[in-house]
Structures are given as C-alpha cells and as structure tokens.
Amino acid sequence: MIISKKTPKKEILRLGSHCEKSNHCCSFTSGFLAPDDLTRIAQFFGMKKQEVKEKYLEEVEIFNKKALRPKRDIKDKDRPYGACVFLDEKGCKIHDVKPLHCKVYTCKPFGFQLTQWFYLNYLLDTDDPEAIRQYAQFLQTNDPIPGGHLEELVPDKEKLDKILDYSILKQEREEE
Ligand code: SF4
Structure with a gap:
C-alpha cells in the first residue's frame, strides 16, 4: 500500500478507521484539528467556538504555523506528554466529531504515513x-x-x- 500526499481523503479515512480504539495514543497526546473541526466540535457541545478554544483546546506551533489540538494533561513540563482532555474511561468523548488528525491516525504500521498525509495537506x-x-x-x-x-x-x-x-x-x- 502506498500512501502519498495526493491519496484522497476518503481513502485516508478508510485506512484510519483501522484504529483498534485501545486509547493508547490518546493517553499520551492529542490530534491536530483541521479547519472545519472547531465548528463541528462547538456544535457538538452547543458552545461558541471561542468558548471551546478556551475550555478544551491548546494552541501549538508546528512547521512555523499555529495549530489547535485538545489540551493534554501534562504533569511535568520536561516530559510534554499527557492524556487528551476528551479521553475518559469509555474512550473518546467526542468520537463522532473528533479532529481529522485523530480520525486518520492509527497504531497500524502505516499510521505515521497517515499522519504525514495530514501534515502535508493541512499543516x-x-x-x-x-x-x-x-x-x-x-x-x-x-x-x-x-x-x-x-x-x-x-x-x-x-x-x-x-x-x-x-x-x-x-x-x-x-x-x-
Ligand atoms: S479527541 Fe478523542 S481521539 Fe482525539 S486524542 Fe482526544 S480522546 Fe483521542
């Protein structure tokens, strides 16, 4: 299987759906939002986008660009890893509207290629x-x-x- 920058989003989402929902990655980090994600997450909570940003999201810089991701529960600033704010004992609380990066990432061997597709097309x-x-x-x-x-x-x-x-x-x- 070859995943390239031009692989259609529909195919990338199909490959990302192989996630086994172990919640392992969500215990350490969170996925980046694509442009439409904030609107959908705000609708899900019935909140304004700014409220969602302040309450649930953090701004990080990647490739010289500001990007949003769910806040992580980082307990030690020297070890910048922490569970996603939307993770609870049952899994992802916003599964249906989770960020596109979360939808395409999977622990399968090709998971990092899917992340690279996201980086190249969105970040x-x-x-x-x-x-x-x-x-x-x-x-x-x-x-x-x-x-x-x-x-x-x-x-x-x-x-x-x-x-x-x-x-x-x-x-x-x-x-x-
Ligand atoms: S939004 Fe959901 S899928 Fe994405 S990192 Fe958080 S808990 Fe995991």
Whole structure:
C-alpha cells in the first residue's frame, strides 16, 4: 500500500478507521484539528467556538504555523506528554466529531504515513520558507511519503537551496 500526499481523503479515512480504539495514543497526546473541526466540535457541545478554544483546546506551533489540538494533561513540563482532555474511561468523548488528525491516525504500521498525509495537506505551508526549513529538519529523522520530498514541494532547486541556506527569509517574502 502506498500512501502519498495526493491519496484522497476518503481513502485516508478508510485506512484510519483501522484504529483498534485501545486509547493508547490518546493517553499520551492529542490530534491536530483541521479547519472545519472547531465548528463541528462547538456544535457538538452547543458552545461558541471561542468558548471551546478556551475550555478544551491548546494552541501549538508546528512547521512555523499555529495549530489547535485538545489540551493534554501534562504533569511535568520536561516530559510534554499527557492524556487528551476528551479521553475518559469509555474512550473518546467526542468520537463522532473528533479532529481529522485523530480520525486518520492509527497504531497500524502505516499510521505515521497517515499522519504525514495530514501534515502535508493541512499543516505545512509550502509558501513559507521557515516552514520548509522546519520540515527539512523533520525529514532528517523521517522518510517522506510520495509527494512529501522537498524537491516535490519546492520544485525550483535554486529556490529550495536558498530557502535551506536562509538566503530567502519569510520577512522578505512578506515584503514582496
Ligand atoms: S479527541 Fe478523542 S481521539 Fe482525539 S486524542 Fe482526544 S480522546 Fe483521542
């Protein structure tokens, strides 16, 4: 099975549905929200989006971008792991509206490829040089899925080289 950046979402969700609901990963971390997720979670609770953000979500930075995820019960700041705020003894309290990242992730061997699909389609801004540099660091310890190689994301080799050697900075792009 080959999972690539272009694999349709429907197929990714099908693969993610192989989750065995052991709640193991939810005991240590939480999934990132896709843009529509906050609206659905707010509707589920009958709350305003801002209220949901304040009560249940935390903002984290990944690939130079702010992303939302359910709060984690982190007891030791030197060990940033903790159970998701939506996990209880029966499982995920918001199962039907849980974040897209939670829906696609699974403990199966291909689970991390599904996470990479999510990163590439929802979190990585290929127009942001700093995001590309951070993603390049990520690739130092992770093999990319097809469509996730740096040369595919930034086909202009000269531009890619300039991004990676910091000749192109985000500020310069913003001033263009
Ligand atoms: S929202 Fe649900 S599925 Fe996602 S990490 Fe939390 S408990 Fe797990």
